[in-house]
Amino acid sequence: MTSVRRKWEPIVTRPLLLASLLGAVLAAPAAFAQTSVPFTLDWRFEGPAAPYFLAIDNGYFEAEGLDVEISPGQGSLDAIPKVATGAFPIGFADMASVIKFIDQNPDAPVTAIMMMYDVPAFAVVGRRSLGVETPADLEGRVLGAPPPDGAWAQFPVFAAEQGLDMDAITVEPVGFPTREPMLAEGQVAAVTGFSFTSSLSTMRLGVPEDDIVVMLMADYGVDLYGNAIIVNTDWAAENPELVTGFLRAVAQGVRDAAADPEAGVAAIAARNPALDSELEVARLNMALRDNILTDWVMENGIGGIDEERFASSLEQIAMTYEFTNEPDASRYFTSEYLPTDGSLMME
Template identity: 30%
Template sequence: MRLRRSVVALTAVLGLALVSACNSGDDKGSDSGLQKVSYLTSFGQFGREAYAYVALEKGYFKDAGFDVKISPGSGTVDVMKQVAGGQADYGIGDFTAIAITLGKQKLPVTTVGMIHQTSMAGIVTLEGKGIKEPKDLEGKAIGDQPGSTNQVMFPVWAKAVGIDDKRVNFIPSPPPALPTLLSTGKVDAIGQFMVGKPLVEKADKEGRKAVMLPFGKALPQLYGNAILTRSDLAKDNPDQVKKFTAALLKGLDDTMKDPAAAAEILKKHVPTTDVGVATQELELMKPYTLPVNSADPLGAVDTARVQKVLDTLVDANQLTKGGLAPGDLVTVDLAPKG
């Protein structure tokens, strides 16, 4: 009997050891041999985020050796904090908002490529609300997620277009509710990427057209969304970062070539997706992804332009002169090159 109990106990210990071995080590999938990686979208699961799901669906991540879990992000600042804290390995955030945030707090994150070569951020309203130009926003209420790209960038844009940002009231609002809040008059305008135009117009029961106030028109030097990762991951595992970035950008390339197919893939993974709206978003997004230099690949980064972004933020009193250098924002050696 004692021998039998000993055998049972030994079997249990060995079983626990085996389970532990399967759940530890280098984050390899227990049955696939792929490296588990977590990724955050920039803002929810709208059509503009479809490229990550395309990379997942078409096996680009798998081919690169990754088992990727995609989760919805809730704005640049939150994505930065989650990546910095190890809750995610990669994420997407607006480059200007990243720079402003790093100027205020030192988070161990870096960017390794651009999704958008031009900023898509801005303010959106509807016809009939008395807002036709930036000056009309003074005294108005804007709905947006705290820490979102649009809210963080607003003072920079306000200075560029000559309005007083302190005369504009931002109302904390969850991303999915923004179009409805605008349509029902709870707010006068919302923070929104310019590709959100079809989403905003579909949500309005009165059929009003969207009025777009893009930040990029006054600030063409600004980049849009960038690929984020932890600084230590970029330093210690550069090959992993390059492979992940290449797979993600391959998904972006396919998405821009066939927005309708990408929207269908997004719906497969996010059932609430409106395929028509998502397709329109992606069609509108294509020009924003194209490098200024046609010889450069998707995702390319220009160090001189990064410095221009920093100079712009210093001029707008959002950064201290000399406080940040391009290398504090971008690991250029890991960015795509032609």
């Protein structure tokens, strides 16, 4: 009976085998299909954006089934309406600005899902030669501030914590392209901006490093969080695994950028040959050191928040902003899409 069964076995299974192989071949494209995910930054392609480009170049997004295209932004507030309207499913934005936007637009389908800057890069950057070394020196001088700037949005909290008289500070609305040139030319004594953007961009314009003072707002009583990855909640609800995969890939990109900042900047330079790579490596290192890989992140992993601190940050925002609705921390940030497989740990 055994020999008979073997004799007839090829006659029965050969068509089934061929059908199975054919099915596998036809299914192969679907198995490797990538979902297109446009991602908007808050600003230009600079050093701190290296983790996202490394996640592309090193195949981390692809491994998660994602085809990610990165677009530059025009300021900390720029990405929020883009994501809320669905123009981009995922973006990068200032957390405090996200909170205010949701308060003013409670039905907007947007929320933060991964904290990238555990310490915000909000800073006041001034020049010693123009009389600015401490927060109190801003009184009686001209401060350049782009209206859409996230640092400017938090300046009232900084001023309140330092007991500054806002009426004694002349605020000059400036554009992002003219902010650092105006500081370099002495038209303003200080500017609001991200620490690693305004300081290094001013040095690039010829201002000596020892003439530049960087007052990181977090060192002067501001207990806010910085920039976070935000998502369109309608899209996230339909694609939860893709969202988690996106965050996992970003975390790997952060690890790679920390391990080799030069390679991270090279990934950006491949998209912008005119990039000043040396400057951007310095900018990336500043962001990693001061904002991203903080002690809290090294202990707890990247992406999450400390609930107590987050509650404190809401209280600080309320110092200078009148909430339309009762603040609800769960509406502004959710950890439900963060990977739970240990991939957020930075060591």
